[in-house]
Amino acid sequence: MLVAGVDSSTQSCKVVLCDADDGTVVEAASAPHPDGTECDPAAWWTALQQAGDGLLRRAAAVGVAAQQHGMIVLDEAGAVIRPALLWNDLRSAEAAAELVTEMGGPQWWAAQTGSVPAASFTITKLRWLAEHEHASAARAASVLLPHDWLTWRLSSDSARATGGAVIRLAETVTDRGDASGTGYFSPAKDEWLPELATAAIGHPLLLPRVAKPAEIIGETARGAALSAGTGDNMAAALGLGLEPGDLVVSIGTSGTAFAVSERPAADASGAVCGFSDATGRFLPLVCTVNAGLVMRATAALLGADLAGLDALALAAPAGADGLTLLPYLDGERTPSRPSATGVLSGLTTRNANPQNMARAAVEAVLASLAEAADRLTEQGVARQRVLLVGGGARSPAVCAIAPGIFAAPVVVPEPAEYVAIGAARQAAWALLGGSAPPAWPPMAAMEYEGAPQPEVRQRHAALREQTARWPEASS
8 A cells, every 4th residue: 555745845845655554755856946035826736736746645644744834824715825935034033023022032932932033933924914015915814835725635625615716714724843844833722813813914813723743634635635734834843753762863954953752842942843743742843044055155165066065075184184165154043143144163274175165064064963962852852863864875985974073973865855754654554554654664874973062062162152242233
C-alpha cells in the first residue's frame, strides 16, 4: 500500500510516494514555485498538480506539509482576497512590535502562545493588512495557512465546489503543529486564542478546526484518505523520526535548530519559538536568517562555486588563522538585529587569503547555529546527539567542521526530502491507525567527529557582543 507526502515550500513543491509499512520512497517529483515573498495560492496548486501527476492517484492516503506562517485571507464566500504573504515577508516588523507592546509584553506572549511574535508570524501579517490594506482587511472572514488551503484543494469537497475555487469556511481544517506558528494558538492548551486574531485585524475571523494528529479529515477526489497535514518543520521531525534528545540543525537559505520535547517552551526573549509538533508533543525551534546564502556570497566573493569554497575551507586551519566573520549579512533574527550587517574581524596581511576567508564563513554559519541551539538547551531541551540536514549538510567542509563547533559528534542522514517523507508518514499513520506513527526504519547516516574548537565560538561570541553596542546593531 502506498502513501503520498507533499512538501509545498517557498521555492517548490515536492511529492514523494512511499510504502506505508516501511517508508521506502518508490517515486518522487517536483515543480517550481514563483519567487518572491508573496504568492497567489493558485500557483501552489498548479505546482502540486504538476508534481503529483501520476503519483497522487496511486496513493491510498495523502498528507500535505507546507511552509509555516503564510497568511491566506478569504472572504465570506471562501475566495482568496489577495496574494498570500509568506513567512519571509518582513513588511510586518513594525506591526509585530506593536502587538507585543499592546498585549502585555514578551513574557505575556510567551506564556500565552509559547512564542513572542516576529514579522514571520501570521498574526503580524493580519495587523499589517488592517493598517495598510483596509478594504482587504474588511473583507476578510477567515485566514488559512498554506497547508490548510492545499489540503482543502485536494479534497473531494473542493472538487465539487465550483472547481475548487471557493472554500466552505466552516469545513476548513488545520493541525496543532502549523497552528502553533500563527501567534493566536496556545500549544500548552491545544486551542485557538481567537481574541488575538481579532485584536490583530479588528474583527472576528472564522478559524479552521484543529484536527487530532492521526485523524483522517476527508478524502481526495480520487478517494484517498487525507491526513491533517502540518507545517514543514513538524513534518521534517516526523520524516527524521525524531525522539527527545535529538537536536536537528538545518542549513538551507536560512538556518534552524529544533528538537522534540515533552513539554512546551515559553521563551520571553523571543529567540525560541514554542511550537507544537505533529504527534502531540512540542517542537521548540530557533531560526537564523543567515545560513546557506552566507556561504554562497563568500564563494562568489572568492570567484569560486560551492565545491570550490569547500576545498578552500578544508585547506585552512581550524580558526582560520584568527579571522572571524559575524555572518549577519542580511540582518538577523537570532539575535534580533534586523538592520545588522556582516563584520569581518582579525584581518591581517598574514591571514588574508582565500582559504581563511572560506573557513571563516563556514565557521561563522556553524557558530551562529550553535548559539541558536544553546537557546534550546536553556529552555530545558535535552541534547544527546546533533543531526545535520538541509542543503548545507551536503558540504564536505560543513560536515568536517561542525563537530568541532558543536563540541559533539554530528550525524548526517543521507540527503532526502524529509518534509515530504514526514507528510507521507503522517498519512500512513492516519491510514493504518495506532497510538504513534508507523516505525519506519531510519535513513542511512554518516557520523563525523572532531576535536572541540571552543576558541572559535569564543571569538564569535566576543564579536557578537562587541557589535551589539554599535548604533546600527539595535536600529
